[in-house]
Amino acid sequence: MSWPGFYSLGGAWLFLLMGPLVLLYFLKLRRPRQEVPSLVLWRQVLNDNRVNSPLQKFKRNLLLLLQLLLLCAIVLAAMQPYMRGNVADVQRLPILIDTSASMGALDRAGGVSRLEAARQQVHRMIDGLGSKQEIALITYSRTARKLTDFTSNKRILREALDSLVVEDVPSDIEDALRMTAALAQTEPFERVLLLSDGNFPSRSDFPLPFRLEYQKLEPAGPNIGITAFNARRAGDNQWDVFASIEGSQNFTDTPATVTATLELLQDGQPVGEPQRIIISQGQMQRLAWTVHGESATSLELRLTTDGFDSLASDNYAYLDLAPARPVWVYVPQSLFRHRLAFRGIPGVRIFPEGDSTTTSQTTFDIIVSDDPADLSRTARTRLFVGIIPPELQAFITTREEPSLVVDWQRSDDLLRYLNLDDHVLMTKPVWAEGVGEADLEERGFEVLVYGQSGPLLLRQRVGDDLTFYQLFHTHDSTQHYSIYFVMMLQNLVEIAMHQAGLSETAAQPTGVLPPLRVSPQMNYQVKPPRGSTRTMRSDPNALLAGIAAPYVGRYVVQESGLTGSAVAQIGASLVSARESSLHAQPAIEFREQSVQANLAEVKTDHSYWRTVLFVGLIIMVLEWWYFQRKPGGW
Amino acid sequence: MTQASNQPRITELLDHQLLSYIERMRLNPNRRLTNRSRGEHLRGRSGQSNEFADYRDYTAGDDVRFIDWNIFARLRRPYLKIFQQEEEMHVTVLIDASTSMTFEDKLTRAKQLAAAFGVMGLMNLERVSVYAFNQRNNGIGVLRPCIGRQSMRKLFAFIEKIEGGGEAPLDEAIDLMLTRHRGRGIAVVLSDFLTHGDLRRSFNVLHSAGLEPFAIQILGPTELDPELTGDLRMIDSETGQMLDVSAAGDLIGLYHEYRENFTRNLEQLTRHRSGRFVCINAGDDLRHILFDVLRRRGWVR
Incomplete structure (x- = not known):
């Protein structure tokens, strides 16, 4: 059994008012005087045994008793009594509320969602929040979001809590824990309450800097x-x-x-x-x-x-x-060996077609070129042969010396199943003085093939676009004599098919939609399946990235304006x-500790000052009714 | 009716119409307590009135003037005519003019009733006397016995001059009245009877003096149905004594119980002495009291 406590114990001094109250009552300073014809009958009445019985004496002093009770109620309310809960000694309590897709599951037909159950629980905690206790609400699904700072303002907390909605995305509890840990740096606390249905990984490498109370909600129904x-x-x-x-x-x-x-x-x-x-x-x-x-x-x-x-x-x-079309490949006539190799790969259409040197086609899945002028052509997958990226020309130079391949990233998609040991190059890319691989990585390039004195093959990823730079020309090497030359182009086609979604594709999960290639520096409206339309602006690279997709359904992207035409319709799915599975983890294993789920509802201190004040009001009404009512009324 | 109200009134206590009604009313006592002096009330014994009562044989010494000579001529035997005896009744009205009667028009109602009873007595050729006791200045005021319609103005003048304000107990006032009173009849006592004195003795002495007590208890509306709110300090208007009372649910109920017992006790005291008792509300209309309450109870006819 928990004993009640008081937030404002100093209010007990007000009990001293009972002395003056009793004194004033018996002095009856303000008893009204009323002249009556005769006291004959009243004396007889007041001398009656029934009037002087203990019960009647009690009734005569009932006014004093009620006044004392009323004073007690007011003083108790001023002392702000509370019943100690499980987190009675907690002054600051961050509450992490899971709003992932599984929290939208109902417990039964026509029942409440897990989020609603959590909301009701937190509402009860807010109701019992003491004046010196503060709560911070943090919600998390795919990412974490702080709803409120530490506050004891119940209106703010309730409004934030009521604004919570389930997002149709998987949860990432570590993001929420990271945010909470960051919060602890500025406003220290010891315990954190996690309200979730337990649908998260059972293990986490996150080092817990605080004590985590994992409050598991009642399980949902079948799904x-x-x-x-x-x-x-x-x-x-x-x-x-x-x-x-x-x-x-x-x-x-x-x-x-x-x-x-x-x-x-x-x-x-x-x-x-x-x-x-x-x-x-x-x-x-x-x-x-x-x-x-x-x-x-x-x-x-x-x-x-x-x-x-x-x-x-x-x-x-x-x-x-x-x-379901062929892969469109642009290869200039100058790279006739590449064109010859591509012809042997099924599902590939080569531009310019035949012996033509130009083409009216502007959109390609792959661009393979040795012409620096083609650097401006756009495609999801590009391979430039014998070209050093313009931004790296200060870091890498080429010498007319024979060289060999030293090493390569065998797991890379482009270099799968390739053996480059027997390649002989007549050109030798060389690092400039004081330049290393780190300088390339700073500029977004990754070395895939290493030569004797410098990189031979680079990869650059800009958004979803992949660009490979082969720093030596094919006809300056023995590359085209090897079977691996055809295999590399085959890998390139597969990469392009994957990039263009031509080989296989999967449902786009909710969370963030993939970047869309649109016109640069333009405003677009994104209409989600639920909620209000959002306006976004494309970047200078003509990419519209970071489109949030928290709900399952189709997202329509269109140009801004009343007559803006639809640019894309993308469906997002939970998948x-x-x-x-709605699987509820009974515990979370962190690095050094395990946090067990607690099914019993965590109780905060429950304040009773309103109840006590209400009792005081009832006493006052009772007193008024009893002493001010018409005589003979009952 | 309008004409009557515009005429100058004989008294402020009763209007003309009411007075004319009252003049036709008569008192109806239970017992015939009369004086020997000639009056309007027939006695059982023979007397000197003109009302023939019976015949009886002549005996020596009888007044020969009462022999019925016609019968003597037919029967040759003397028979004496007997006439009824008519005596007067003394109507004594006692008005309690103590301070307690000044509340809520109790004294006014008592004066009106006293005037009404006095008029009934005078118009029936009774001997009427009025005693106002516990007056503010004189203690007791007396209207000496008077008779006949010509005494009506004197009666009204006396009653109108009565002022409330005394504080002597009622029993003492009755004793004082009996020291001056002579004659039998009825004693109309108009009071609230709220006294600490022994009323049993007072009614006994009235009865012994040959007066049939007509006790009328006049209580104010707040005495009949008091309102009590909160804590009060009650002050006795006569003695100045104080009593602290706190309103409680059943205190009013007990008051009603005691008041009814008190009234019932007064009624028994008067009935056991061949008298009458009624408790009236000072707030009630005088016509209602006279023509409804008293007539229904057979006090007047």
Whole structure:
């Protein structure tokens, strides 16, 4: 049993007012005088035994008693009594509230979400917040966000709490812990309360600098959801589409199976008949469809459960497919060996076509060139041969000396399965005086192949675009005599297909949409499936990056203005096996300690001054009613 | 009615219309307590009035003037005519003019009732006397016995001059009244009877003096139904004594219980002495008291 405490114990001095109150009562200084014809009857009444019985004496002093009780109630309220909770001695308490997708799961049909349960719990804590206690609210899903600073202002806390919504993204608890640790640097505290359904990794390398109270919410109901949705190129103009459906670990009904219907829509039209599936607890089913994809198309997968499904956000998934076309490669006639090698790779279309030196095609998936003028051409994947990047020309020079390949990054996508040992180069790239690999890395370049005196192959990533610089020319080496020359170009085609989404593609997960290539320095409006439209500006590189996609659904990007045309429609899906499983970790293993989940609700101090004041008000009303009412009323 | 109200009034106590009604009313005592002097009340014994009562045989010594000579002529035997005896009744009105009666028009109502009873007595040729005791200045005021309509102005003048303010107990006032009073009849006592004195003895001496007590207790509205709020310090208007009272739920109930017991006790005291008792509210209309309460109870007719 916990004993009540008082926030303002000094208010007890007000109990001394009881002395003057009793004194004034018995002095009856203000007793009104009333002249009556005769006291004959009143004396007889007051001499009656019933009037002088202990009960009646008590009633005669009831006014004094009620006044004392009223004074006690007021003084107690001034002392601000509270009932000690589990965190009674905590003055500052950061509360981390999980708002990831799994927190949107309901406990039963028509029930409340996990976030709502957490919200109610925090509301109760705010209600019982003492005047010297402060709470900071931090919410986290994919990233953490501080809602309030440490404050005891209940209105601010309640408003911040009410603004919380579930985001259809996986959670990243470490980000929240990092933010909390940073907060501890400025405003120290000892304990942190984590409110979550436990849907996060069981292990973390984060070094906890504070004591973490892991408050696990009541488990949600059963759920099945789409955990994967992807497509792979299947010959010309066709895609094989795959989907994974998984059941959560908390099926309770017997038999523990759920039936559901899957419907695939291509540009709004159903693909085949809806498929019926039966999912068991913790089981996964894979389904496949074949769709035509001559042009860019959008797929939508809908999962409809026959019974109760606790999480709705994983019942929809979206997939945007690029046209099932050949890879467009630009290779100038000067690189005839490359053009010859590309001809042997299936699914590749080479520009300029035939013996022409020009082409009307402006968009390419791959650019392979030895002409510095082609540096201005744009493509998702580029390979420049015998060209030193302009920004590195001060760091690397070439000498007309034979050289060999010393080492290369064998795990790189471009260099997979290649053996460059027998390559002989007639050109020798050389580091400038005092320059090293670190200088290149500072400028966004990574060395993939090392020569005897300098780098031979560089990679630069700008946004999603990849550019490779081969610092020696092919015809100045034995490269084109090797089978590995063709294999490298094959790898380049695969990289380009992957970059352009031509080989395989997966549903875009929620969180942040990939950068869009748009016009530079222009405003665009992003219409999310929920919430208000947001205006963003493209960067000088014509990239529109950092588009937040916290909810499942289609995001429409269009030019600003009333008549702005749509630039892109991108569907974002949850597709997270962890979130759909609704698995609740019973503990988190940190580096040096383990934090066990606590199912019992953490109680803060519960303040009772309002209750005591209300009791005082009742006493006052009772006193008024009893002594001021009309005589003979009852 | 309007004409009557515009005419100069004989007294401030009663208007003309009410007075005319009262003049036709008569007192209706339980017992015939009369004086030997000739009056309007028939006695059981024979007397000198004109009302024939009976015949009886002549005996030696009887007044021959009362022999019925017609019967003697037919029967040749003397028979004596007997007439009824008519005697007067003494109506004594006692008005309590103590300080307690000055509250809530109790004294005014008492003076009006005294005037009404006096008029009834005078118009019935009774001997009427009025005693006002516990007056502010004189202690006791007396209207000596008077009779007949010509005494009405004197009666009204006396009653109108009564002022409240004394503080002697009622029993002492009755004793003092009986030292001056002579004659039998009725004694109308108009008081609130709120006294610490022994009223049993007072009613006994009234009864012994041949006066049938007509006790009318006049209480104010706040005495009949008091309102008590909070803590009060009550002050007795006569003695100046103080009493602290705190309002409590059943205190008013106890007051009502005691007041009813007090009234019931007074009623028993008067009934046991062949008298009458009624408790009236000073706030009630005088017509209601006279023509409804008293007439229904058979006090007047």
